[in-house]
Amino acid sequence: MSKSFKVFLNPIEGQEKWLNEKSAAGLKLSGVGRFTYEFTKCEPNQYQYAVDYIGNKSNIQRKEYESFLDDLKINYYEKPLNFGQFSIGRTKYRPYAGKGGKLAASKGMINREILILEKENNGKTFNIYNNVKDKIIALKERKKPYIYLLTFMIAMELYFSYINNRNIFGNNTSSILIGIIGIFSLIKIIQLSLSVKTLNEKKSIYE
Amino acid sequence: MKDKIQETPLTETALLIMLSMYNPNHGYGVMQFVGEKTNGRVVFGPGTLYGAINNLAKKKWIAPCAAMEGERKKEYVITALGKKQVEEELKRMKEVYNIGMEITQGGMDNV
Numbered sequence: 001m002s003k004s005f006k007v008f009l010n011p012i013e014g015q016e017k018w019l020n021e022k023s024a025a026g027l028k029l030s031g032v033g034r035f036t037y038e039f040t041k042c043e044p045n046q047y048q049y050a051v052d053y054i055g056n057k058s059n060i061q062r063k064e065y066e067s068f069l070d071d072l073k074i075n076y077y078e079k080p081l082n083f084g085q086f087s088i089g090r091t092k093y094r095p096y097a098g099k100g101g102k103l104a105a106s107k108g109m110i111n112r113e114i115l116i117l118e119k120e121n122n123g124k125t126f127n128i129y130n131n132v133k134d135k136i137i138a139l140k141e142r143k144k145p146y147i148y149l150l151t152f153m154i155a156m157e158l159y160f161s162y163i164n165n166r167n168i169f170g171n172n173t174s175s176i177l178i179g180i181i182g183i184f185s186l187i188k189i190i191q192l193s194l195s196v197k198t199l200n201e202k203k204s205i206y207e
Numbered sequence: 208m209k210d211k212i213q214e215t216p217l218t219e220t221a222l223l224i225m226l227s228m229y230n231p232n233h234g235y236g237v238m239q240f241v242g243e244k245t246n247g248r249v250v251f252g253p254g255t256l257y258g259a260i261n262n263l264a265k266k267k268w269i270a271p272c273a274a275m276e277g278e279r280k281k282e283y284v285i286t287a288l289g290k291k292q293v294e295e296e297l298k299r300m301k302e303v304y305n306i307g308m309e310i311t312q313g314g315m316d317n318v
Binding site: 024041050052065067068070071072073074117124126127128129130131134137138207 | 210218219220234235238247249250251253254255256257258273279280282
């Protein structure tokens with residue numbers, strides 16, 4: 001068994017690519033932590049991985065989806081999304097989630113915003129969504145945490161500048177940190193928006 | 208009363224799922240049915256299949272079957288309303304097919 005520590009700026013495509021590279025090298029995922037991954041040996045490319053964002057789902061919806069994956073004989077690992085949510089004690093506020101998913105207070109909801117899906121390689125690409133419409137919906141859902149994170153960062157900067165009586169986005173540590181997180185969120189929003197735009201152009205021709 | 212049979216064209220995903228449910232079927236069975244009937248051309252992703260089944264059930268075009276004791280997998284079957292949707296869609300597809308044949312091959316197909 002081997003263990004890896006890894007942080008992803010792109011928790012969906014980045015993580016998916018990395019796990020498939022591990023599989024190509026003959027490593028099968030056997031466990032995950034917040035930033036850690038455990039692997040066991042397997043045949044090269046024996047397994048395929050895809051990563052799904054489920055932070056918009058309520059606990060009941062997540063359980064239903066996981067039960068459905070069980071029916072399809074798809075193995076899965078739950079992982080947290082490490083941004084775009086605000087914690088007070090053991091309660092997380094996910095403003096971007098759907099009905100029933102905004103307040104993650106139960107043990108079943110916290111730290112389960114991402115699912116890593118694993119299945120035996122059948123030689124075909126492993127896509128979670130196989131039509132344009134579903135891909136657009138999924139991208140829009142993924143964009144929401146970044147929008148809220150950016151909004152939150154702007155609000156924080158306005159608040160700090162007001163209580164400290166200083167200029168907005170001045171030359172100080174908190175402004176720089178907020179600025180970096182804000183720019184990161186903005187880049188992700190632009191990237192996801194461009195992907196949605198490209199898919200929207202295809203939507204009128206392809207399913 | 209609102210006419211509920213004016214919702215064509217259906218997506219290929221919705222149509223294939225409903226066709227796979229003329230006999231009670233579950234998610235894995237739907238995937239196998241579609242893979243076999245399309246010779247692997249159509250492969251449903253789990254997210255797409257899950258969303259489509261839920262949406263079709265919300266529209267009452269398919270309905271969950273009563274669970275058998277010890278049976279974990281959730282099975283669905285197409286409803287009368289769903290069958291009407293499929294019939295309408297096949298009529299539409301036949302019309303499009305005939306137009307295509309007429310233009311490209313100079314004759315109508317009598318399928």
